[in-house]
Amino acid sequence: MLSLQIESNANRDASPIIGIDLGTTNSLIAYVPPSAVAPDTERHPVILTSREGDSLIPSVVTFEGDRPVVGHAAKRKKISGAQDTVFSVKRLLGRGFDDLKGMAGTLPYRLLPGEGAVRIQVGQRIYTAVEISAAILRELKLSAEAALGVPVTRAVITVPAYFNDSQRQATRAAGRLAGLDVLRIINEPTAASLAYGLDRKRQGLIAVYDLGGGTFDVSILKLQDGIFEVLATNGDSMLGGDDLDLAIAQAAASEIAEQTGKDPFDDPQMRAELLLASENVKIALSESPEARMSISLSSGRIYQRKWSRDEFEKLALPILERTREPCLQALADAGLKDSDLSDVVLVGGPTRLPLVQRTAREIFGREPNTSVHPDQVVAAGAAIQADILAGRNKDFLLLDVVPLSLGIETYGGLMSTLIPRNTRIPAVARETFTTFVDNQTGVDIHVLQGEREKVADNRSLARFKLKGIERMPAGMPRIEVSFLIDADGILQVAARDERTGNEQSIEVRPSYGLTDTEVEKMLLASLENVEADAEFRRVAEVKNDAKAVLIAAEKRIPEAIRLLSKDEVATIQVSIANLKEALETNDVPLIQEASRNLNASTVHLAELLMKGVLSSSVDEKQS
């Protein structure tokens, strides 16, 4: 008895760090067991199965009342519960409504503008992408706990290499919200290379061509005796297998629209059904030369169509061509020719498609390696990095780079780069700047990320002000700006006036839609209440805005009586009464409408008051 217990304890890891591949379509969890201990042997990760018993966990969230449901159970509701079911949320993570204009029409669920990040409407409730991702991560955490039999609180999560800082921070925030301490965010192609390189015979220069559900990445690495040095990375965070599904769906939709006179994309449920049928056609065509599509339309008719591989490839080719430029750029950044590579590794579900394999072959001029498990390799790599960070694997080491250039705004709306892309981390950079106006006493430090010259074309990460500069002619002050990125990829920016020694610094935490305080607040709320909280917040915001309108209108009543007709005054008073009534409820559309009505009824008054202000100020000047 006793010896048995000791053995089972030895196999148990008191505080495991799991690896998570948080995918656009599917997510996976992996783990390197401590029992693989003989220190010199390879430490192999195992893929953990979900509570539903599968290693692939669909990144789909649906809601039963207020309770989120994740995985296959949610995926099954993708059509019947199209409007309550969120998929591909990763494409929304860390993005604003304006970033996603092109996508809004392609998803069955509604996107709404919000402060900072885009909001997702599910039934009557509003969520951020961080909250939806947290629901997925929570399910992964529970699955890992069920599989390992111990609490799991720490994780390494993978993201596309080309994710920008706000997308990475949003992923971290989602992890925290799910109760996970995210020890490291690592890039998917890099993670894949760690798993690929477990076999120590695999050495030399490799390219990882990673086409996922929603993102494309390419990384060039040097593998040597357990060192994994990233030489260059590139990609497109808006390109993936989803786009192939969408291309099929759109072709079918325009045929249906032609036949029936109704665009099936106008109906969320039909749209979801078309996308799912298209995904199935795509998957079938990776095995066989033909696939059937059959969809029952709302009219009761059935739309049927046969897809040949040729037809599909015509649609897919222009999309896949978009992977060429990033590959060539990555090679150029690494200072290599395609013939220098010893292997091209394909990663991601869509790389099962013959056309994708052909495209990769054509770009790199060699037969790609399809031997790694395209779905599991990223999670396995995340688990290896977790093992390294736990201090158990001292043979492997990942030397990573920053994927996008970092800099600040300078005169003329141009970006000045301090840390160019593909710089090894940790890294530091310092540069001296000066003022461009005489007697300027403060400078705005605007931190940017991206490759373009103009500020407006890059991503704004943060802003802060350095004050207290001595009054001097333009060009005289010397302000040293320093950037510091640690191994976790977290950026610290400081600005220092060399004359006075005055210094300002910040840790860059870009706006992914939720402030730290907001995340804290959510953590405090119970698991079941997170969703209700979001709704409550939304109601509270709308009410606050409406109250401001109400107070402003009530203050102006005396002036209204003086300046407006009796009818107009009566309209305002009725509108005020209506808004007061609406504010007694939690009905968001009702409050918004009443508030708009009150605003409309006071337009004339506002005009008269404005004229009055102008003429009285003219009077003052003349007197």
Added chain:
Amino acid sequence: MQKGPVAADRASQLNTPGTCVACGLAAQGYVGVHVCHACGVPQPLRPGEDLFASFGLEQRFAIDSGLLERRFYEISRLLHPDRFAAIGGDARRNSTERMTFLNDGYRILKNAEKRREWLLNQLAPAASPSSAPRPPQDLASAWFDLQDDANEAALKDFETRLQITQNQAHERIRTLERELDALLETGSKPGPELLAKMKAELLSGSYLSSLERDVERLKKRLFIT
């Protein structure tokens, strides 16, 4: 950032150069400068450490890039902050600072232009170039002509001439490099005249490189958009 106490702590760490901050044993070899060979603790970064010495290399204009890479991997394997993620504290902070320095040093030493510039600055911080950077006169006027009337044939012709000029400049730099390295090998300090000559060559070399970038930009503007 807790400034006061940490800074004081660091200062006391720095009082005993050449010995490990944790176990007090004397540092061994180029790896020992970064991480103690006995206890594996990363050492705090000292101001003004020599880049070449960090990699166990002599100060030379030409280096063995394969050896540089092997040394970089060898030190990183022991020093990288990921090795101290589970430990944290001073060890993690020192390893981050030192790894930042090592990454930067590797970037500089790996690149021939940056390496020459850095070493020249070490050997003769105040030296002025023997002559002002002078772009070959005909090349400069050809560039102005090209901007007035940019056509494909003229651009191609210009590129060829630029390439030839660059090759000649590289050859001169390599000759100087061999001369300087031979002196450094014997342990004698190169004279100011030679260093000033090198500085002038490096300046006009960087002028040519920036001209090359301008040509690329012009090409993009003309033929892509």
